[in-house]
Amino acid sequence: MWNNFIIVVTSPSGGGKTTLCKMLKEQLNNIEYSISATTRPMRKDEVEEKNYHFITEREFIIRKNKDHFAEYAYVHDYWYGTPRENIDNALSRNNDILMDVDVQGAMEIKKKYPNALMIFIVPPSMEILRKRLKERGTDNDEVIEKRLKNAEQEMDFAGEFEFIVENNELKSTYKEIENIVINKRRL
Numbered sequence: 001m002w003n004n005f006i007i008v009v010t011s012p013s014g015g016g017k018t019t020l021c022k023m024l025k026e027q028l029n030n031i032e033y034s035i036s037a038t039t040r041p042m043r044k045d046e047v048e049e050k051n052y053h054f055i056t057e058r059e060f061i062i063r064k065n066k067d068h069f070a071e072y073a074y075v076h077d078y079w080y081g082t083p084r085e086n087i088d089n090a091l092s093r094n095n096d097i098l099m100d101v102d103v104q105g106a107m108e109i110k111k112k113y114p115n116a117l118m119i120f121i122v123p124p125s126m127e128i129l130r131k132r133l134k135e136r137g138t139d140n141d142e143v144i145e146k147r148l149k150n151a152e153q154e155m156d157f158a159g160e161f162e163f164i165v166e167n168n169e170l171k172s173t174y175k176e177i178e179n180i181v182i183n184k185r186r187l
Helices: 017-027 057-065 084-092 103-112 126-136 141-155 170-186
Strands: 006-010 031-033 069-075 078-083 096-100 117-122 163-166
Touching (some): 006 017, 006 103, 006 170, 017 031, 057 078, 069 084, 069 103, 078 084, 103 117, 117 170
Parallel strands (some): 006 096, 006 117, 117 163
16 A cells, blocks of 8 residues: 555646546546635536535635635636645545646645645647637637636746646546556555
8 A cells, every 4th residue: 555645737727637637536546636616607517516616705715814725826817726624634534635736736735745746737739728728618719818828837837847748649648647646656
């Protein structure tokens, strides 16, 4: 048996982190998925407490001020944060905790939990990232442009991560990430 650990997966918006994290959760045992809190509106295909804990900005600030979050960040005009209890509860049950967070949040987790497994997903190109953001159909052109601008800045942080994985083809990208986690468990 391995010592359980935190798995942090990040990428620019549209990079595939959420899909890849769902695949990891479905395929590997002893992984709990950390559900973040956010102030952004729920999308039509999302479910409360499955995708996010959707809360008001006022509630988020109250929780932030009470040190409720292990990490939090203001991204794309909304607050996002990981409840500290998600991490504590999973680790106390001897499970790994899988976190799908933005770059800012990942940097906070790295500071607070230096043994966390840090994985950065990069798109093959900015043009492909633009195409993916448009195809998912959740944002208007103005929001997509903001996400692309942020993506360029977020890519500068890739070197801070233990592993950088290019998401060119979903199945092979997943397999690479799965192997990283399995190898970490062997240590």
